[in-house]
Amino acid sequence: MKKTLAAGEILLIVLIALFPLFGTFPYRINIFLSWxxxxxxxxxxxxxxxxxxxxxxxxxxxxxxxxxxxxxxxxTLVKAQVFxxxxxxxxxxxxxxxxxxxxxxxxxxxLLFIMSYSFLNxxxxxxxxxxxxxxxxxxxxxxxxxxxxxxxxYWWLVLSSVFVFFSFFxxxxxxxxxxxxxxxxxxxxxxSEKSWKQPLIFVGAFLVTGFxxxxxxxxxxxxxxxxHGQPPHISRISVADIAEDFFNESAWIRFYILIIALxxxxxxxxxxxxxxxxxxxxxxxxxxxxxxxxxxxQTTSYIPADNNIFFHSFAFAFIFSLLALYLPIRFDSIRIxxxxxxxxxxxxxxxxxxxxxxxxxxxxxxxxxxxxxxNKKTYLIQKPDSSDVPMSNWRVPSIPVFKKMLLxxxxxxxxxxxxxxxxxxxxxxxxxxxxSELTPLAYAMHYNLEQSPEYPLWFHKGVGMFQQQTDMFxxxxxxxxxxxxxxxxxxxxNNFYPFQVRDSLMKYYNRVDVFxxxxxxxxxxxxEVYVRKRT
Numbered sequence: 155m156k157k158t159l160a161a162g163e164i165l166l167i168v169l170i171a172l173f174p175l176f177g178t179f180p181y182r183i184n185i186f187l188s189w190x191x192x193x194x195x196x197x198x199x200x201x202x203x204x205x206x207x208x209x210x211x212x213x214x215x216x217x218x219x220x221x222x223x224x225x226x227x228x229x230t231l232v233k234a235q236v237f238x239x240x241x242x243x244x245x246x247x248x249x250x251x252x253x254x255x256x257x258x259x260x261x262x263x264x265l266l267f268i269m270s271y272s273f274l275n276x277x278x279x280x281x282x283x284x285x286x287x288x289x290x291x292x293x294x295x296x297x298x299x300x301x302x303x304x305x306x307x308y309w310w311l312v313l314s315s316v317f318v319f320f321s322f323f324x325x326x327x328x329x330x331x332x333x334x335x336x337x338x339x340x341x342x343x344x345x346s347e348k349s350w351k352q353p354l355i356f357v358g359a360f361l362v363t364g365f366x367x368x369x370x371x372x373x374x375x376x377x378x379x380x381x382h383g384q385p386p387h388i389s390r391i392s393v394a395d396i397a398e399d400f401f402n403e404s405a406w407i408r409f410y411i412l413i414i415a416l417x418x419x420x421x422x423x424x425x426x427x428x429x430x431x432x433x434x435x436x437x438x439x440x441x442x443x444x445x446x447x448x449x450x451x452q453t454t455s456y457i458p459a460d461n462n463i464f465f466h467s468f469a470f471a472f473i474f475s476l477l478a479l480y481l482p483i484r485f486d487s488i489r490i491x492x493x494x495x496x497x498x499x500x501x502x503x504x505x506x507x508x509x510x511x512x513x514x515x516x517x518x519x520x521x522x523x524x525x526x527x528x529n530k531k532t533y534l535i536q537k538p539d540s541s542d543v544p545m546s547n548w549r550v551p552s553i554p555v556f557k558k559m560l561l562x563x564x565x566x567x568x569x570x571x572x573x574x575x576x577x578x579x580x581x582x583x584x585x586x587x588x589x590s591e592l593t594p595l596a597y598a599m600h601y602n603l604e605q606s607p608e609y610p611l612w613f614h615k616g617v618g619m620f621q622q623q624t625d626m627f628x629x630x631x632x633x634x635x636x637x638x639x640x641x642x643x644x645x646x647x648n649n650f651y652p653f654q655v656r657d658s659l660m661k662y663y664n665r666v667d668v669f670x671x672x673x674x675x676x677x678x679x680x681x682e683v684y685v686r687k688r689t
Contacts, residue, residue: 155486159257163264167243170268171236174276178550179232180560181672186591187612188278192217192234193226193596194603194611202374204605208381208618210323210367212287213280226597229558231278238286239272245289250471252296253437258485259474262494267467269502274460281455284328285464287321288335292440295336299343299436308355311340315359323367327454328447333360335443339436346432375607381620396453407449410469414441417476441472542675555594561672565592568669568681573599575666577637577685585635587627589613589651590642590681591672615649628658639663639684642671646678659684 194205195218201211220234246267250260275282291314298310318336322329337356344352368376400407418438422428429435448465455461478485485491543562550559551566553573561569569592578584578599586601596603608626610619630636639659644650659665663684671679 155488156257159261159486159491163247163261164244166265166268167247167272168240170273171239171243173273174232175236178558178560179276180545180548180674181228181556181565181591182277183591183673184279185228185231185277186593188214188217188231189226189228190593190596190603191611192221192231193593196221196226197603199603199605200371201611202371202376202379203607205603205609205611206375206379206607206619207611208379209280209325210329212320212324213278213283216283217278226594227555227557228594232276232558235276235278238278238283239275242286242289243268243272245286245293246467248293249289249296249440252293252300253440253471254300254433255471255475256478256485258487258491259471259478261491262474262485262498263467263471265495266470266498266502267464269498269505270466271464273505279461280325281328281451281461284321284325284332287317287324288328288332289464291315291317291321291332291336295339299339300433311352311355312359315356316363319360319363319367323364325455328451331443331447331450335440335447338439338443342435342439343432346430346435378607392453396450399453400449404449404452407445407465410445410465410473411442413473414438414469414476417473421476421479437472437475441468444468543670545674553598555598562670564670565672565681568667568683569595569598571667571669572638572640572683575638575683575685581637584637587630587636587639589655590640592640592642592681595640613651613655615652619652624652624654627652627655631655631658632662634662634686637686641682641684642679643682644671644679656682663687 191207191211191214195201195211195214199205201207216238217231217234220230220237224230224233243264247260247264250263255263294310294314294317298307298314301307301310314336318329318333320329321332337353340353340356344350444465445468448462451462474485483490485494543564545560547563548560549563549566550556551561551569553569572578572595578586578601584599584601586599587604588595595601608623610623612618613623615621615624631639641656641659642651643656659682664687665682665684667683668680671681673679
């Protein structure tokens with residue numbers, strides 16, 4: 155039975171991860187960043203030397219490797235995420251296995267992890283990749299804490315520290331919390347085994363890894379891109395914001411803490427004995443650490459929404475491991491697993507229902523219906539925005555780099571007009587500034603990406619670029635440096651593409667085209683095409 159469940163876990167992890175390869179995908183907001191960073195590494199460019207980024211470069215390593223294997227296409231990013239989802243699932247399973255979680259509870263926890271976390275993530279994004287590296291680090295740390303063989307035990311501790319730094323060098327907040335969770339576990343284990351060299355090895359390996367990965371770039375503007383020496387100096391950590399989100403929105407986290415507290419009160423007869431029980435104490439510290447991380451992560455890394463829901467599976471595994479001690483239920487029973495598995499699928503039906511609802515649910519009446527039918531969808535008379543592009547008018551472009559991607563029809567039409575422009579078509583080396591989400595145009599249009607330590611990977615002012623870069627682009631536009639400038643105008647977002655650059659374009663260049671940006675709704679952003687003023 156145990157072998158069957160183990161095989162089922164691996165099969166679930168792999169099959170669900172492969173699911174996205176068989177579909178087409180609406181162009182996702184912010185995916186431009188994933189593509190361009192991976193593309194620059196694919197071309198052999200170096201971060202901080204050839205372009206600037208305000209975080210570590212580990213986020214783009216896996217997509218760049220997949221670009222080398224499959225080519226720099228948008229669908230390759232999905233393939234890279236398939237790999238990351240498999241790694242995440244196997245790492246979570248390994249953590250549960252090292253903690254000797256009941257096989258039935260472990261199977262259900264893996265199912266929950268897949269449905270609640272992995273299934274939703276079919277595009278790579280740094281707020282997800284940072285957790286993948288953390289899961290790998292935790293899996294390796296568990297192999298150190300609960301070794302099968304002591305021969306290579308300390309190598310697992312070193313490797314865990316290396317992947318913790320990979321996590322930190324993907325995103326500072328998530329990686330920093332991963333470091334704190336792992337360090338807490340190592341310190342407890344060092345106390346338990348009376349071996350204080352363990353935290354020294356862990357911290358030492360972390361620092362050595364950091365030195366090896368950072369030192370080669372210190373001669374460039376490494377510190378600048380981490381907002382060193384630049385105003386404004388605003389911390390991403392706000393205790394007030396964290397408290398607001400925790401007490402106002404985090405119902406599941408608060409619920410899990412309550413249940414865990416009650417179960418611990420019922421099960422712990424002697425705190426001393428509990429503290430000396432390595433397995434129980436490590437499992438408790440890990441679960442509470444993950445819940446704490448999730449509570450903070452939702453505030454410091456708020457895009458996309460719900461990127462902190464990795465906590466569900468950890469809390470579920472811990473709670474049901476305790477319940478298994480008291481409930482007259484065999485969690486490794488096929489009947490229990492089937493019923494509980496069906497319950498998990500029902501619980502998380504929102505992640506897959508949208509894919510099957512169109513085949514089983516009758517098309518609802520139009521929102522603006524006035525024919526007397528009143529229901530949830532028609533009680534308000536809402537006139538649809540005629541300038542918005544409904545999903546029925548999104549299609550796959552014929553341009554190879556956008557293969558299997560759905561874009562609004564007007565966006566595709568605008569791209570095709572852009573590629574036929576004289577400044578592009580008849581210019582073997584056009585100078586193009588692309589301040590839009592359509593970064594794959596660099597590959598489609600065969601123009602060179604600018605390289606310099608001052609050049610930002612993306613153009614969100616105060617995040618990916620600062621006033622120095624804004625002034626640089628405005629000066630270049632004033633001096634007619636670019637043949638074509640592609641600018642995405644998003645008036646509802648705060649300088650996502652700096653408004654000051656657009657003001658310079660309106661003054662010194664001619665706007666020759668405007669079309670819908672690849673966003674939903676499309677009425678919130680427009681791609682503008684500018685060319686030099688002809689004298």
